[in-house]
Amino acid sequence: MARGKYNKIVCDVCGFAYPRTVMKKNSYGLWVCPEDNEKGYDLVNHPQNKIISTIDRSMFIKDARPQRPALVSAVPVSAWLPSI
Numbered sequence: 001m002a003r004g005k006y007n008k009i010v011c012d013v014c015g016f017a018y019p020r021t022v023m024k025k026n027s028y029g030l031w032v033c034p035e036d037n038e039k040g041y042d043l044v045n046h047p048q049n050k051i052i053s054t055i056d057r058s059m060f061i062k063d064a065r066p067q068r069p070a071l072v073s074a075v076p077v078s079a080w081l082p083s084i
């Protein structure tokens with residue numbers, strides 16, 4: 001491929017000629033302009049190729065803390081009762 005300052009390539013999608021410096025080759029082997037680059041998505045990098053998480057995070061407790069043992073009083077409950 002010729003490299004030059006004024007080298008232009010015709011976009012394989014829209015048919016307009018753009019400078020070589022702004023053209024990119026997509027995963028299909030087509031030279032595309034920045035408008036037809038499809039936001040960087042191609043055969044490999046596409047949202048449909050991502051694996052979604054199957055964990056239901058709606059049941060998770062937010063800001064959970066470890067359970068502490070219950071406080072045990074040294075004074076029995078009968079000590080608080082009035083004496084008859």
Ligand SMILES: [Zn+2]
Pocket residue numbers: 011012013014015016032033034035036
């Ligand atoms: Zn184009």
